[in-house]
Amino acid sequence: MVRRAAAVSRMFPRVSPVAGIGTYVPGATLVHRAPAGLKLALLIIVVTGVVASQQLWAALTAVLVAGALYLVAGVGPRHIAPVLVPLTPFLVLIGIFHTLSADVHSAVRVCAQLTAMVLLGGLVTCTTRVSAMLALFEWLLGPLRHLGLRPERVALVLALTVRSIPLAATVWRTSREAYLARGLRGRPHRMVVPVLVRLIRSAESTGEALAARGLD
Structure with a gap:
């Protein structure tokens, strides 16, 4: 559990305090x-x-x-x-x-x-910290290990979910700034595709980082 929490902590370093909810x-x-x-x-x-x-x-x-x-x-x-x-x-x-x-x-x-x-x-x-939340979730879900559930996997999903909230907000804000910087106005639906692409790329990077650290 300590190894997993430390790995997740390195994946999610300290970020700007104004990034939004879910940010340490x-x-x-x-x-x-x-x-x-x-x-x-x-x-x-x-x-x-x-x-x-x-x-x-x-x-x-x-x-x-x-x-x-x-x-x-x-x-x-x-x-x-x-x-x-x-x-x-x-x-x-x-x-x-x-x-x-x-x-x-x-x-x-x-x-x-x-x-x-x-x-x-x-x-x-x-x-x-995300690592502290992850350790807490693992401890709370520990008794379910007897039912065949792996608490560390569920805890990791919860931790990633918490982290995804500010990430999604940041991606939307960045896309909107780029949209306005190009002199575009109106039709906010045009930002949907760029936002989805960035979120998918972020998810892929996260998956690769997890695999590289042995968190399969």
Whole structure:
């Protein structure tokens, strides 16, 4: 497990803090030093509590606490923006839907719940190395080894999934910048093919890197 975690850690080095959700932001704060298992457990407990309570004050408190934790971890506003900006259009649509189908109070509560979940989830990924997450997943899935399942393979898939979120966002942003640099406007569907090609090439490179390290 240690060998596999180290190999994955080398495959996914430290990247820019503004790359988006799923990106590790180096630091030595208390939030960074907390065990991955503890952070994941607290995330599940808090999110479950906020959703189960169905209270606006609980959702707003969770948002404020998440914001405070970002500051404690040294992950300031410029790191929070890439997490929230992609969520904004969905929050607007959800808010309108709940306002029309229920009331404004429900709309604000649901939007606050979603914001808190995304912020807290983003905080965990921003302050936890991929190798630590991988080791945690392997440990959690360990009992399934008796059923013939290989925990290390499932953990690797989960780790790669987490990593693919910021990668896809980065590829889309790069393609869009290249599209605009050529003086093109409108017809965003033209970026679909370049994005897919880059993602496929990235997947092939990842597969080759895994094979080269014996992670078959």
